[in-house]
Amino acid sequence: MQLYKENERVVYIGDTMENLSWGWVQFPKLYPMKNGNIGMYIHDDDDSWVCLDGDTAGKWMVTEDCGASWSPATKEDKDMMGTQLPNGDVLRSMPNPPESLVGVKEAPWSFATYHLPTDELIPQKPEDKNQLPFPITTYTDIFGLKYKVYFLDSIHDHMIEKRFCFHRLRNGESEGGQVYAGVDWKYRTTVSFSPSHATRKDLESVMLNNAGLYTCRDVEVAPDGSLYLAHYRGNGTNPFTGVYEGTTNAYILHSDDNGETWQLRGYIPYKEPDETRDPLAHLKNGFCEPKLAFTPDGSILCILRTCDVFRGAPEWGPTYLSRSEDGGYTWSKPEYFHDRGALPQLIQLKNGVTLAVITRPGIYVYASCDSGRTWSDALEVMTDGDRSVLANHPPARPNFHQWAGSCCNCTILPIADDRALLAFSDFYVPDSDGIKRKGIKTVEIIVF
Numbered sequence: 273m274q275l276y277k278e279n280e281r282v283v284y285i286g287d288t289m290e291n292l293s294w295g296w297v298q299f300p301k302l303y304p305m306k307n308g309n310i311g312m313y314i315h316d317d318d319d320s321w322v323c324l325d326g327d328t329a330g331k332w333m334v335t336e337d338c339g340a341s342w343s344p345a346t347k348e349d350k351d352m353m354g355t356q357l358p359n360g361d362v363l364r365s366m367p368n369p370p371e372s373l374v375g376v377k378e379a380p381w382s383f384a385t386y387h388l389p390t391d392e393l394i395p396q397k398p399e400d401k402n403q404l405p406f407p408i409t410t411y412t413d414i415f416g417l418k419y420k421v422y423f424l425d426s427i428h429d430h431m432i433e434k435r436f437c438f439h440r441l442r443n444g445e446s447e448g449g450q451v452y453a454g455v456d457w458k459y460r461t462t463v464s465f466s467p468s469h470a471t472r473k474d475l476e477s478v479m480l481n482n483a484g485l486y487t488c489r490d491v492e493v494a495p496d497g498s499l500y501l502a503h504y505r506g507n508g509t510n511p512f513t514g515v516y517e518g519t520t521n522a523y524i525l526h527s528d529d530n531g532e533t534w535q536l537r538g539y540i541p542y543k544e545p546d547e548t549r550d551p552l553a554h555l556k557n558g559f560c561e562p563k564l565a566f567t568p569d570g571s572i573l574c575i576l577r578t579c580d581v582f583r584g585a586p587e588w589g590p591t592y593l594s595r596s597e598d599g600g601y602t603w604s605k606p607e608y609f610h611d612r613g614a615l616p617q618l619i620q621l622k623n624g625v626t627l628a629v630i631t632r633p634g635i636y637v638y639a640s641c642d643s644g645r646t647w648s649d650a651l652e653v654m655t656d657g658d659r660s661v662l663a664n665h666p667p668a669r670p671n672f673h674q675w676a677g678s679c680c681n682c683t684i685l686p687i688a689d690d691r692a693l694l695a696f697s698d699f700y701v702p703d704s705d706g707i708k709r710k711g712i713k714t715v716e717i718i719v720f
Contacts, residue, residue: 360443
């Protein structure tokens with residue numbers, strides 16, 4: 273089995289890296305469309321919780337010829353982008369923006385501790401409906417940003433959206449819209465925080481992060497027609513005992529009613545990472561950006577990212593693989609897969625081959641024909657060497673993002689039994705005058 277690439281194309285080009293901060297012309301996301309076309313979302317704003325709204329802060333594109341040409345998407349096009357469900361609906365994950373805490377009172381602190389031996393583990397909702405509960409804990413990240421962690425159920429409902437938000441196009445209808453789905457998941461957490469991006473002047477001083485999805489979370493259709501979501505949350509708990517673990521964990525949710533409601537099914541905690549192969553494992557927040565694949569042997573494979581900078585780790589970190597043999601209820605101890613991986617991708621082709629995409633620095637594709645137990649050699653899409661020499665003004669000592677020359681957050685979509693379309697950013701795309709600009713590219717990956 274061999275992997276090849278062909279038909280690398282520029283889809284979109286923006287301003288220069290020198291003029292744009294991190295977040296602009298990045299994070300492409302491919303979507304299948306109900307009419308057989310392919311859609312793409314391109315983020316074009318800050319990389320911030322308050323800006324990743326999946327709609328207004330980006331560009332939407334559509335191709336009718338598998339990526340040979342692209343044009344701006346219409347509202348009708350966007351409505352058709354997402355996972356097609358067994359009932360004919362189309363469902364796409366949307367985030368819940370954070371809520372402002374202006375006018376909301378903090379919990380009344382007192383000297384010494386505030387717990388009594390008779391207190392329940394989970395803080396109760398305050399009698400005052402305009403007051404936050406006691407936080408579980410507080411912490412400060414490496415950038416000096418302060419967070420307070422709360423159990424979601426202890427916050428009054430009017431302060432925060434606790435349901436998942438989706439865009440749904442119902443079967444037989446011509447126009448879709450935003451919908452909410454109930455979530456059965458105990459011991460969820462959320463945080464209050466100060467916005468981190470100085471380039472945004474319209475943000476409140478303190479905000480409460482909603483407990484919704486991220487736009488990179490795909491709704492997956494299992495072989496039996498039920499739906500799965502591989503989600504992740506920081507400051508996580510054991511969802512079955514309520515024990516606060518503090519790490520970022522992967523949480524697997526399931527729906528048997530076409531996404532109208534969701535139930536927590538299992539989780540993958542960040543425990544006992546391979547510190548021999550990753551000496552900085554203690555600086556990682558945990559497992560994030562999980563991606564599922566339903567493999568030919570009947571198991572579910574999950575790939576997990578660990579690279580995270582908020583506790584002082586470098587901007588790269590290992591990916592792990594975990595497997596479930598019982599439909600996502602329990603998962604194997606995650607095994608070290610690669611020394612890097614930002615937004616790692618995992619898809620299953622109809623010819624039985626599983627593809628994994630590992631990035632940052634560089635972009636590499638691997639293939640498996642035995643449900644992810646062994647893997648091929650890497651196909652290089654972008655080098656992990658110093659790409660800053662391609663810049664308009666190459667720096668004497670590049671920072672990491674200049675070195676990588678891409679956000680490396682990829683998206684991949686099957687387009688044939690043995691072929692997939694990969695989209696990625698490139699910060700050094702020459703325009704007609706030779707000036708290097710931030711752009712979005714696609715390339716086809718072929719399995720022989």
